[in-house]
Amino acid sequence: MDKRENSIEISKVEFQKMGYQLIDTIADFLNNISNQPVTTSKSPKELQSILGNAALPKTGKPADQLLISASKLLFDNSLLNGHPRFFGFITSSAAPIGALADLLAASVNPNVGGQILSPMATEIEKQTIKWLAEFIGVSPNYGGVLVSGGNMANFTAFLAARTAKAPKDIKEKGLYGSKQLIAYCSKSTHTWIDKAAILLGHGSDSIRWIPTDDSNKMNTQILEQTIKDDVAKGHQPFMVVGTAGDVSTGVVDNLEAIAEICKTNDLWFHIDGAYGIPAAVIPELKALFKGVEDADSIALDPHKWLYSPLEAGCTLVKNPKHLIDTYSSHPEYYNFSLTEEGGSLNYFEYGFQNSRGFRALKVWLALQQIGSDGYVKLISEDIALSKYFAELAEQHSELEAVSQNLSIATFRYIPENLELTGNKRVEYLNKLNEILVTKLQEGGELFLSNAIVKEQYCMRTCIVNFRTTRKDIEASIEIILKEGLTVHKALSFK
Ligand SMILES: *Cc1c(COP(=O)(O)O)cnc(C)c1O
Numbered sequence: 001m002d003k004r005e006n007s008i009e010i011s012k013v014e015f016q017k018m019g020y021q022l023i024d025t026i027a028d029f030l031n032n033i034s035n036q037p038v039t040t041s042k043s044p045k046e047l048q049s050i051l052g053n054a055a056l057p058k059t060g061k062p063a064d065q066l067l068i069s070a071s072k073l074l075f076d077n078s079l080l081n082g083h084p085r086f087f088g089f090i091t092s093s094a095a096p097i098g099a100l101a102d103l104l105a106a107s108v109n110p111n112v113g114g115q116i117l118s119p120m121a122t123e124i125e126k127q128t129i130k131w132l133a134e135f136i137g138v139s140p141n142y143g144g145v146l147v148s149g150g151n152m153a154n155f156t157a158f159l160a161a162r163t164a165k166a167p168k169d170i171k172e173k174g175l176y177g178s179k180q181l182i183a184y185c186s187k188s189t190h191t192w193i194d195k196a197a198i199l200l201g202h203g204s205d206s207i208r209w210i211p212t213d214d215s216n217k218m219n220t221q222i223l224e225q226t227i228k229d230d231v232a233k234g235h236q237p238f239m240v241v242g243t244a245g246d247v248s249t250g251v252v253d254n255l256e257a258i259a260e261i262c263k264t265n266d267l268w269f270h271i272d273g274a275y276g277i278p279a280a281v282i283p284e285l286k287a288l289f290k291g292v293e294d295a296d297s298i299a300l301d302p303h304k305w306l307y308s309p310l311e312a313g314c315t316l317v318k319n320p321k322h323l324i325d326t327y328s329s330h331p332e333y334y335n336f337s338l339t340e341e342g343g344s345l346n347y348f349e350y351g352f353q354n355s356r357g358f359r360a361l362k363v364w365l366a367l368q369q370i371g372s373d374g375y376v377k378l379i380s381e382d383i384a385l386s387k388y389f390a391e392l393a394e395q396h397s398e399l400e401a402v403s404q405n406l407s408i409a410t411f412r413y414i415p416e417n418l419e420l421t422g423n424k425r426v427e428y429l430n431k432l433n434e435i436l437v438t439k440l441q442e443g444g445e446l447f448l449s450n451a452i453v454k455e456q457y458c459m460r461t462c463i464v465n466f467r468t469t470r471k472d473i474e475a476s477i478e479i480i481l482k483e484g485l486t487v488h489k490a491l492s493f494k
Contacts, residue, residue, distance in 0.1 A: 007060045018064040025071050030082070030096060034467065037444030038086050039079040047077055084472045085446035087461035090247060090275045094309035095466075097369050101362035102309065112356040113348035122345055125360035131367050132300065133316055135375070136273070136280045138293050143320025145350035146302075146312060146359050150274030151192040153299035153313040156351045158183070158196045158239070160297060160317060161268035163326040165238035175201050182230050184208045185241035186218035186253060190272060193241065216251040216403075218242065220258060227265055239268040244289060245276015248451040248460070250405035252276060255291030263294075271295045274313070275464075276406050278305040281372060282380055296322075302363045305379060305407075305464050307370075312359050315351065323350045382407040382463045385473055389461055392477045398484060399477070402453050410451050410458040413484035415492075428491075430457040436480075436487045443483065446476045 003009075010018070042050070051073065080086060082093040110118035112125055125146060133142040147153050163170065167178050175181070181202060185193055187209045197204045208226050213219045227237050240262050242253040255271060262269035271277065271292065277300045280289035292298070298316040302308040317323050328349035348354045370378070383406060390404035393411035402410040412433050420428050434457050437450045451460040459480070 010063060014064070018067055021064065022067050022071065025068075025075075026099065029071075029075050033080055033082050034084050036080055036083065038083045038447040039441065039444055040077045041442055041444055042077060050077065079447070081465075082467065083447070084465065084467040084469060085476055086465060087463055087468070087476075088441075088447045088449040090304050090462050090464060091310075092304055092307045092464035093467050095307040095362075095366045095369070097365050098307075098309040098362035101365045105358035105361040108358070110358050112358050112360070113354050114346045115344040118358070121358045121360065122347065124364050125347065125358075126345060128360045128364040128367070129314065129316065132302070132314055132363075135367070135372060136277050136292060136298070136300065136316075137286070137289070138295070138298070138316065139318070142298075142316045142318055143323065143350075144314055144316040145323065145347055146314050146363070147351060147353070148311040148359075149303060149313040150190070150272070150299055150301045151195065151313075152352070153274065153301065153315045154190075154192045154241075154270075154272055155196050155199065156315040156323075157270050157297035157299055157317065158193075159200055160315075160322045160326045161239040161270055162200070164296070164322050165266075165268050166236070179234060179236040180206055182206050182208060182235050182237045183239045183241065184210055184223055184226065184237065184267075186210050186243060186246075187212050188216060188246040188248060188251065189241060189243055190247050190274070192272075212251075216246070216249055218253045218258065220254055220261060223258070224261055227261070227267075237265060237267055239270055241270045241272055242291075242295075243276075244271050244273035244292070245279065245406050245408075247275060248408075249403045249410060249453060250276060250408035250462075252288050252405070255289065255295075257291075259291040259294035262296075268296045269294060271298045274299050274301040275304050275462075278375065279379055279383070279406050281376055282383070283376075302366075305382075306363065306366065306375070307378070307464070307466060308363050308366055312363050314363075320350070327351055378466050379407075382465065382468070385468055385470065386461065386463045388470060389463075389473050389477075392473065396477065396481065398481055402456065402458050407463040408451075408460065410453050410460045412456060412458050413480065413488075415485070415488040426456075432484075432487055432491055433457045433459060435491070436484055439483050439487055440480065443479070445479050446472075448476075 081091045110121035112118040112121045115122045129144045130140050134140045147156055162181060166181055170178060183206060185207065193207055194204050197207050210218050210223045210226060230237050240258055242255045242258040244252045259269050277298065279285050280292055296318050300314050302312040302314060303310045347356055386407040386409045387404055390401045390409040393399040393401040398414060398416055400412045400414050402412060412429060413436055414429060437459055441447055448459050448461045451458050
């Protein structure tokens with residue numbers, strides 16, 4: 001067959017050569033990851049000068065050279081969330097099978113928007129979603145869609161909730177014809193809900209941020225009262241968001257109580273479980289997650305506690321018909337649908353995206369490589385390591401453990417013999433701990449982030465990292481103590 005002369009194609013032999021070479025360098029990188037600094041200490045200016053500011057090339061360059069220099073740029077100048085001492089935000093170490101899965105997915109390149117474009121990939125995504133539902137302990141009849149992450153998973157559910165509970169003509173009339181539609185969530189809900197309210201035209205005034213109780217769970221009595229007040233004012237409540245593992249401190253709302261309130265008031269019950277819901281697989285934690293099985297929709301993030309590489313989020317919906325009702329409009333030129341009995345499965349009808357990549361593959365493969373028992377072990381160990389962090393903090397007189405839930409611990413550095421009292425003390429400790437977090441991040445020996453707990457500035461570690469060991473925690477505590485004293489000295493002798 002005639003081959004078209006072009007600058008894209010890579011011959012089989014060349015592909016093998018540069019592919020093996022790339023895989024070799026990645027294997028070295030992963031094997032050596034714990035000997036690297038957790039993050040680069042270079043400033044954006046220095047990084048720009050390393051990158052250079054060459055103009056867009058007019059003519060092409062050899063692919064093998066490009067891959068070698070891109071690998072070097074990235075290996076030498078990245079934050080390594082796969083490092084055993086990375087405990088920041090909620091970003092997991094990535095299962096290596098996910099990297100290989102992405103290579104395979106990109107090579108076949110199915111468009112998982114339509115079944116006809118992705119015959120097997122569509123089936124694999126469907127099975128992945130079924131397994132995820134089974135994994136977190138809800139009925140495997142939940143359906144859903146994979147999305148880019150927690151924000152998108154929550155947006156996808158928010159609009160489905162509105163379609164289900166708002167007047168039937170909302171898709172035609174928009175929000176103008178209806179009463180003000182109100183959503184409820186706890187004060188510690190992630191910022192996605194503000195974005196959703198703005199994006200979907202509700203406005204942030206239509207969100208009721210319900211106060212939390214002493215244990216930082218949504219106060220469900222105030223929730224009930226607020227719903228009543230809104231109804232009395234002529235508004236229409238439509239959904240309540242329960243959080244299963246809040247971003248700052250890992251607290252799980254009282255899901256069972258929220259489910260009950262939703263039932264009584266005919267409201268959509270959504271759970272934001274982006275971080276925490278995989279912990280529902282742990283037998284000892286079943287009680288904490290009671291009520292999950294009543295959720296109308298659930299957001300979860302395989303790229304957090306299922307160790308998938310970015311990006312992978314998932315929206316699960318108890319009755320997947322609500323996704324079709326919301327996202328399908330059957331324009332004529334999409335002549336894919338309803339070819340089989342019961343209709344064919346076209347994921348463009350389940351969410352915001354049209355053309356869609358095959359992000360299911362990396363999740364599907366990791367679920368099989370690890371298995372649910374494997375995940376129980378990994379997730380329990382992450383929790384045990386987080387408890388160990390809090391325990392060690394408690395033992396040291398210069399550290400104060402503040403909270404520990406799921407795999408998140410918060411704690412503060414408090415210098416010995418600190419004489420300040422009252423407001424001066426509060427302010428000093430907040431400032432000291434804030435500077436300490438920045439110092440530790442810049443130091444590259446470990447990486448943690450911060451949380452404000454009861455108006456105190458805290459260090460915060462979140463362990464969703466299969467490479468972390470008890471040794472890493474012990475070493476990290478020593479580094480924190482050393483740096484804490486250095487920061488205190490610098491501050492108090494100013
Ligand atoms: C991480 C997180 C989000 C946002 O998820 P992304 O994947 O970053 O978009 C939302 N809610 C909770 C509870 C989270 O932990």
